Amino acid sequence: MRAFRHGDLDAYFALFSTPQVRSSLYIPESFDPEQAWAQMALFLGQWELRGAGLWALEEKETGRLVGRAGLYHPERPDWPGLEVGWALHPDVWGLGYATEAGARAVEYGFDEAGAERLFSCILPENKRSQAVARRLGFNLLEERVLSHFPEKPHGIWFLDR
């Protein structure tokens, strides 16, 4: 788990171009490398501005960028709070990396970011993501529509310190 670097762009864009990740996150066809770069910059910026953020996930054996995970808190009035999130290249689904990185993010959220409650916003059909949240001890709080994605409600999962 490390900070994003400019050299991650191609691998990061490739990961978010896979059909599995695109459909899970409803990433539009228009998503391009410029937007991928802006996301990486946003995650780095959130570390500066909020003291917590998302990490790039590098596979130790191969040195390959395989995903992102960590703490996300956009400046949106209806966002529940500090969110723990994860996304992996489909090549490495089923290996436990999201749970491993999610556990470190939870620890960081409570011990270093000082949160009393952490959240995870997960669409009801995203069973793999729900399974990660459950493994980390999260429970479903409610389902509601979030302003950044009005098409359907998200499940709001929570974990208390």
Ligand SMILES: CC(C)(COP(=O)(O)OP(=O)(O)OC[C@H]1O[C@@H](n2cnc3c(N)ncnc32)[C@H](O)[C@@H]1OP(=O)(O)O)[C@@H](O)C(=O)NCCC(=O)NCCS
């Ligand atoms: C959500 C997502 C990260 C989950 O990936 P995942 O591989 O299922 O989750 P993990 O990395 O925790 O791996 C869990 C699997 O590895 C297995 N595993 C092996 N070793 C493990 C370990 N040490 N710890 C936990 N699980 C382990 C588990 O049994 C489980 O297997 P299963 O797939 O047969 O149930 C992935 O599906 C993804 O990137 N989706 C697209 C993006 C997305 O939807 N993000 C979430 C938005 S809310």
